[in-house]
Amino acid sequence: MRKMAIAQFAQSAGVESKENLMDFTYRISKEVLDKAGLKRSEVGCVVIASSDIFHSGLSCANAIDWDGAGAFMVEGTRAEDSMFAFIYACMRIMSGHFDTVLVTSIVKGSENPENDTLTGFFADPFYMRPLGINETTAAAMQMREYMQRCNITEEQCAKVVVKNLGNALFNPYAHVRKRVTVDDVLNSDVVSDPLKALECAPKSEGVASILLAAEDKAKKLTDKPVWVKGFGTSMDHFNLGDRDLLNGQLKIAAGRAYKMAGIRNPKKEIDVAEICEPYAFQELLWCEKLGLCGDGEGGKLIDSGVTQMHGASPVNPSGGVLAMNPYVSRGLYRLIESAMQISGSAGGHQVDKKVKTALAHGTHGFAGQCHSLVILEG
Amino acid sequence: MTKEYETIINTITLPYRWALGPAWTRFFDGLKEEKIYGTRCRKCKKIFVPARSFCPDCFEDLDEWSDVSQEGTLRSWTLVKKSHYGQVRRPPYALGLIHLDGTDCDFIHFIGGIDLSDLKKVREKIKAGTRVKAVWNKEKNANIHDISYFKPLK
Numbered sequence A: 001m002r003k004m005a006i007a008q009f010a011q012s013a014g015v016e017s018k019e020n021l022m023d024f025t026y027r028i029s030k031e032v033l034d035k036a037g038l039k040r041s042e043v044g045c046v047v048i049a050s051s052d053i054f055h056s057g058l059s060c061a062n063a064i065d066w067d068g069a070g071a072f073m074v075e076g077t078r079a080e081d082s083m084f085a086f087i088y089a090c091m092r093i094m095s096g097h098f099d100t101v102l103v104t105s106i107v108k109g110s111e112n113p114e115n116d117t118l119t120g121f122f123a124d125p126f127y128m129r130p131l132g133i134n135e136t137t138a139a140a141m142q143m144r145e146y147m148q149r150c151n152i153t154e155e156q157c158a159k160v161v162v163k164n165l166g167n168a169l170f171n172p173y174a175h176v177r178k179r180v181t182v183d184d185v186l187n188s189d190v191v192s193d194p195l196k197a198l199e200c201a202p203k204s205e206g207v208a209s210i211l212l213a214a215e216d217k218a219k220k221l222t223d224k225p226v227w228v229k230g231f232g233t234s235m236d237h238f239n240l241g242d243r244d245l246l247n248g249q250l251k252i253a254a255g256r257a258y259k260m261a262g263i264r265n266p267k268k269e270i271d272v273a274e275i276c277e278p279y280a281f282q283e284l285l286w287c288e289k290l291g292l293c294g295d296g297e298g299g300k301l302i303d304s305g306v307t308q309m310h311g312a313s314p315v316n317p318s319g320g321v322l323a324m325n326p327y328v329s330r331g332l333y334r335l336i337e338s339a340m341q342i343s344g345s346a347g348g349h350q351v352d353k354k355v356k357t358a359l360a361h362g363t364h365g366f367a368g369q370c371h372s373l374v375i376l377e378g
Numbered sequence B: 001m002t003k004e005y006e007t008i009i010n011t012i013t014l015p016y017r018w019a020l021g022p023a024w025t026r027f028f029d030g031l032k033e034e035k036i037y038g039t040r041c042r043k044c045k046k047i048f049v050p051a052r053s054f055c056p057d058c059f060e061d062l063d064e065w066s067d068v069s070q071e072g073t074l075r076s077w078t079l080v081k082k083s084h085y086g087q088v089r090r091p092p093y094a095l096g097l098i099h100l101d102g103t104d105c106d107f108i109h110f111i112g113g114i115d116l117s118d119l120k121k122v123r124e125k126i127k128a129g130t131r132v133k134a135v136w137n138k139e140k141n142a143n144i145h146d147i148s149y150f151k152p153l154k
């Protein structure tokens, strides 16, 4: 496989941005190119992630985002999910056709309708949509099943929120940064029982951009290349009722990424994991499927403290999606945090241990219909 | 002081006209006659409900129709308490994943016919494993709401 690395990256903070979408996109894309000392015309190609119609209120927003990402007159394409956009970028480098790819992902959560309104449109218009299936109601049913089948308690799920929002206190890019207790979480408003308000991710602003480069080029563009060792994706059935919500496609996606990266024992070999957990309990369930603990042991995992920032296997030192949820961009945020942990540049949210290998995970669709992950190495 | 930036508010309404296709048309016409149709795969023998035209596992045509049971077992459920723009109904309302007897997947629908105002009581009344039965709407329009909800038995 052709070696490739994250050469440079930039991200916006989760607070409401005063910029319009095009300027906002430009600002972050430009920051990455400036850090790399590249002119727009020197970039091999551009991949943009945006969920146009529903998240931006624009049909084919790449028409407008294209300029902001410096992509006009450059080879380019787009994806609806930023982790996928990154994987497409990897494939472009692997193909040998390009030496550099700029991946930019865009969403302004302060501008669009609520997540439940938007994600209701994932559903088909005949059956699931008129019944009110959206990301939250699907996750709530998944959570209840998880609690029942694996003896997970509401307290254990709440602990994920306490940990992640606590980590976010040290991350200047996070959106929700506050100290909360298990009781605060358990007493927050019921959204869709058993899900409480603090267990559901917010809506955030977020433009993130990564410059990916082939080996020789990467070494010229940075002192600290973060190598891409493997990636994997997998997609489950569309109809919620056709799926086993506790045994979805994540194990398969992870198996693909681990095989490519040569990882045999993820629990030992992954130093830090950035996991996409729009709902608190999902961090525990996804950790199981990623092999960071045994099946059904997600509750024990959070109780043991190993996933704390200063534990043996930190999960979401950035604060995760519970602290920062720029919907389409959340995959790139996981990758950027992983790259920061590897290069030792995470500042206040840098984990104690030496990080050689990091895992970045993304998910979208109902109750984890689709999963993707990337393994990075220093 | 000059204003740093302004925002504009705009609501988009667009009319669409979606084809149901023959399988879903027959399924929804069935609801009008108080029947819940599934289709059975000749290869894996699974019965899928709502009826559909191909097996999502085997990727083969499904043409064996079956009038499936209107009773089943609740696999999971949620009580929706929070409101959002464009919501299908006003909270509180309950949704469930229902395993209809004799089928091989879960059917999604509302859970009703009980007092939903007190979460504690709802949690006592409905659990995974609770038996439920379809309750039909008097007025039928050949859509998913022809079933009002599934009511817990006993």
Ligand SMILES: [Zn+2]
Pocket (backbone or CB within 6 Å): B041, B042, B043, B044, B045, B046, B055, B056, B057, B058, B059, B060
């Ligand atoms: Zn089949």
